[in-house]
Amino acid sequence: MPGNLEHHRITEVPDSAYYIPDFITESKEKSLLDKIYTAPIPKWTCLSNRRLQNWGGLPHPKGMVQEKVPDWLQFEDIFSEYGLFGSHAPNHILVNEYKPGQGIMPHKDGPLYFPTVATVSLGCQTVLNFYRNNMDIDQNTCNEFMFSFLLERRSLLVLREDMYINYLHGISDVEVDNISRESIKNSSLLGSKSLAQKVTKNDCFALPRDDTRVSITIRYVPKIIKFKFKT
Numbered sequence: 001m002p003g004n005l006e007h008h009r010i011t012e013v014p015d016s017a018y019y020i021p022d023f024i025t026e027s028k029e030k031s032l033l034d035k036i037y038t039a040p041i042p043k044w045t046c047l048s049n050r051r052l053q054n055w056g057g058l059p060h061p062k063g064m065v066q067e068k069v070p071d072w073l074q075f076e077d078i079f080s081e082y083g084l085f086g087s088h089a090p091n092h093i094l095v096n097e098y099k100p101g102q103g104i105m106p107h108k109d110g111p112l113y114f115p116t117v118a119t120v121s122l123g124c125q126t127v128l129n130f131y132r133n134n135m136d137i138d139q140n141t142c143n144e145f146m147f148s149f150l151l152e153r154r155s156l157l158v159l160r161e162d163m164y165i166n167y168l169h170g171i172s173d174v175e176v177d178n179i180s181r182e183s184i185k186n187s188s189l190l191g192s193k194s195l196a197q198k199v200t201k202n203d204c205f206a207l208p209r210d211d212t213r214v215s216i217t218i219r220y221v222p223k224i225i226k227f228k229f230k231t
């Protein structure tokens with residue numbers, strides 16, 4: 001891993017998570033949101049509690065039939081600089097849209113991807129929670145909450161290794177996040193100094209989600225199906 005990413009490591013958690021505030025400019029944020037919202041309507045998949053766009057193909061255990069990721073969604077230069085996906089360029093992008101009050105259940109991103117995910121947040125901050133699978137007293141599996149990251153708009157989060165493979169992540173479906181100093185592990189890396197102060201000075205405070213958040217999750221799918229067309 002090139003040294004420059006090391007400055008952004010969230011040292012309070014297991015290997016490896018990195019947080020870069022102000023990863024993109026406000027004008028880049030705006031141009032990405034414009035492109036996302038001018039994508040054709042059928043590009044959106046509506047789930048019960050959020051909408052998403054899938055770019056690059058549908059990952060499948062037998063391999064992904066690759067589609068070109070549009071130029072405006074390519075972050076290749078940046079990722080090759082950090083060496084995030086080994087020598088590969090990302091080839092799969094998921095765009096998730098969350099209105100205030102919407103979230104995503106705890107889950108793992110799973111084995112179809114190279115075990116690294118990079119997430120750019122647009123439009124609004126959120127709190128990403130991490131869990132471990134555990135057994136309860138009746139030997140049922142349950143998710144035990146471990147800690148959280150506060151993701152500011154225009155930030156980049158990278159998860160890999162243990163944080164990708166063994167931890168689940170999710171976002172609560174609330175309109176206001178209750179931020180507790182104890183649980184937020186990236187407070188020293190936040191871009192907004194006033195927010196960082198709030199997190200470190202208060203045991204607990206309420207942070208409303210006052211706008212729609214759009215996340216861009218960037219991954220590499222190693223298993224690709226290549227068709228040979230007869231001419």
Ligand SMILES: O=C(O)CCC(=O)C(=O)O
Pocket residue numbers: 094096104109119128169215217
């Ligand atoms: O919106 C996010 O930050 C998380 C999205 C996510 O976990 C996923 O798409 O797998």
Ligand SMILES: [Fe+2]
Pocket residue numbers: 107108109169
């Ligand atoms: Fe995920």
